[in-house]
Amino acid sequence: MPDFAEPLARLILEIKRLPGIGQKSAQRIAFHILRAQREDVERLSAALLDVKDKLGLCAVCNNISDAEVCLYCRDPHRDRHKICVVEEPHNLVPIETTRTFNGLYHVLHGSISPLRGIGPEQLRIKELLNRLHEADVEEIILATNPTVEGEATAVYLARLLKPLGIRVTRIAMGIPVGSDLEYADEVTMSKSLENRREM
Numbered sequence: 001m002p003d004f005a006e007p008l009a010r011l012i013l014e015i016k017r018l019p020g021i022g023q024k025s026a027q028r029i030a031f032h033i034l035r036a037q038r039e040d041v042e043r044l045s046a047a048l049l050d051v052k053d054k055l056g057l058c059a060v061c062n063n064i065s066d067a068e069v070c071l072y073c074r075d076p077h078r079d080r081h082k083i084c085v086v087e088e089p090h091n092l093v094p095i096e097t098t099r100t101f102n103g104l105y106h107v108l109h110g111s112i113s114p115l116r117g118i119g120p121e122q123l124r125i126k127e128l129l130n131r132l133h134e135a136d137v138e139e140i141i142l143a144t145n146p147t148v149e150g151e152a153t154a155v156y157l158a159r160l161l162k163p164l165g166i167r168v169t170r171i172a173m174g175i176p177v178g179s180d181l182e183y184a185d186e187v188t189m190s191k192s193l194e195n196r197r198e199m
Contacts, residue, residue, distance in 0.1 A: 008030055008034065011030045011033065012026045012027055012030045013026075015029050015030055054066055057107075058070035058072075058073055060073040060104075060131070061073050061104060061105050061106050061107055061131075062089075062106065062107040062108075062109060062124045062127065063089050063092065063105060063107050064089045072092075072104060072105055073104060077102070078102055078103060078104055079102050079103040079104070080103075080104060080135060080136070080137075081103070081136060081137060081138040081139065082101075082102075082103030082104065082137070082138065082139045082140075082141065083103060083104050083105065083106050083128075083131070083137055083139075083140050083141070084101060084103055084104070084105050084106070084140075084141040084143050085105075085106045085108060085128065085140060085141065085142050085143060085144065085157065086105060086106070086107055086108070086143050086144065087107075087108050087109075087110060087111050087144050087145055087150065087153070088107065088108075088109065088110070089107050091107075091143065091145075092105055092107075095143065101141075103139075103141070106124070106127070106128045106131065107124065108123040108124050108125065108128075108144075108153065109123060109124055110122060110123050111123070111144055111145065111147070111149040111150050111152070111153040112149060112152045112153045112156055113149045113152075120156055123153070125157070125160070128157075129160075132161075132164060132166065137166055138166065138167060139166065139167040139168075139169060140157070140161055140166055140167070140168050140169070141169050141170075141171065142154040142157055142158065142168065142169065142170045142171070143171045144157075146173045146191070154170055158170070172191075172195040173188070173191040173192075173195060174188060174189075174191045174192030174193075174195050175188060175189070175192045
């Protein structure tokens, strides 16, 4: 690695710690910041600090929020009988962009992963159960990721929630629209067949 002045080297090192950013990308970003106007850098710095100082978790669903209750939970037009359970706050974005789900959310902040030492007690499952006792929920939609950990979490939650008399559903998985069957792996193809519906 070339020698950089200490402040620039430190900036590159900090940028490189971000996910998906390697040495070259970190250098490009650092040099961009170096060339930028002071006002631009101050805005970036203020935005970074605001994320740490002004954001927290929603007291109801654990989504990221700038108030005690997030915008979804405080929206009176959302269907309070349905809760969609996701692993992380960023998982809400693809669901919201469909404009087809109008219920509430619950963010677990992870998934069950024995290999990483994450069990059900490390997730926000207790908070979900508390919500079910306080509200008239008719359906829980499990929208965990289609990974081994996501599946394990969905199965665990289904077993936990079904005895409560609440309808528990899982998002369908399978062949993406616009894709070709020859590129589907056997697990995806199996899920597609399993989740087939009547025409």
